[in-house]
Amino acid sequence: MKYNEAKDKFIQTWGTLGSSWGISRTMAQVHALLLISPESLCTEEVMEELKISRGNCNMTIRDLMDWGLVYKELKAGERREFFRAEKDIWKVAKQIIKERRKREIEPVLGVLEELKQVEGNKTDKKHKALVDAVTNIESVVEKADFALEKAIKLDENALIGTLFKLFK
């Protein structure tokens, strides 16, 4: 495979993976481009490479910085901003997990807690089914949240090693 073909396919693939695991497709594509750029790039260069508009490019890069996946870099004597990606993929994964726990799990736990307070009678089947479902979901979500919280504090190999031992 030629370099240019591989590059396009890489941006495409990382875009797909990202969009199915928590960051938007364009965010993942910009991140992919920066990942394979030896030097940091400016907005103009990202626009040009990915054929996206200035507005889109700007917003996407801001989002990536909010997620902690891209850093701003100022070059001496340069007016415009340059950007480089976090290249340690385990760090990237940890960062995504951290953000998603905050953005998507925590709010749900709040709602579940509220839902457990539903008025009603324990002998009513429908009421019981609702309370049971909420209770079970809360239990699993809390455990998953805990597991993720711990997992991102570990070194990637420590995590694998631990799981591996359990099955030896």
Add this chain to the structure above:
Amino acid sequence: MKYNEAKDKFIQTWGTLGSSWGISRTMAQVHALLLISPESLCTEEVMEELKISRGNCNMTIRDLMDWGLVYKELKAGERREFFRAEKDIWKVAKQIIKERRKREIEPVLGVLEELKQVEGNKTDKKHKALVDAVTNIESVVEKADFALEKAIKLDENALIGTLFKLFK
């Protein structure tokens, strides 16, 4: 909170959680409705409760069955099909992980393997950056895939217990 309000909020919340963690919003809503139904429901009942069309309802239920989250139930003397949800949420989570590994991780690993074969010279910075990125991503994705594969073979409490010990 009144039962009906809690029910709607539950369907809404499970819909949101589902759609951000791998199944579509409507799939998650139908699943939510079935989760809190003491008896299995027929297509007509699901359509009525969620105000969705017959076509959508049918396709969504098929998808849920494909994912292993909903089962068909035949009632004696009844022509139409009834559906009930898997109510063990840990099983649901495991099932979703299993499907997503198959649908979303495995194909990516294939592409990454291909990409490592890109032609080029090790001294070319761009070429090296691409190969490095692919190699690092592959390593993390493989480890995550392994971790998920092992995690779904464990009891939920065993998983938590193990992680807990690591931090005692």
Add this chain to the structure above:
DNA sequence: AATATCTTTCAAATAATTTTGAAAGTTCAA
């Protein structure tokens, strides 16, 4: 303070996804 360079915003346009509903398909009982 005027100008050039770069960044941000956001309403409108475009694209992608989801939903609908009517028609076709299936199954079964009479």
Add this chain to the structure above:
DNA sequence: TTGAACTTTCAAAATTATTTGAAAGATATT
């Protein structure tokens, strides 16, 4: 074999999400 009851399909419509680009906002330079 007919038709009633139910399920499936899929093109078109509706809805959602993303992208654009021009205008407004910054910021540094002369």
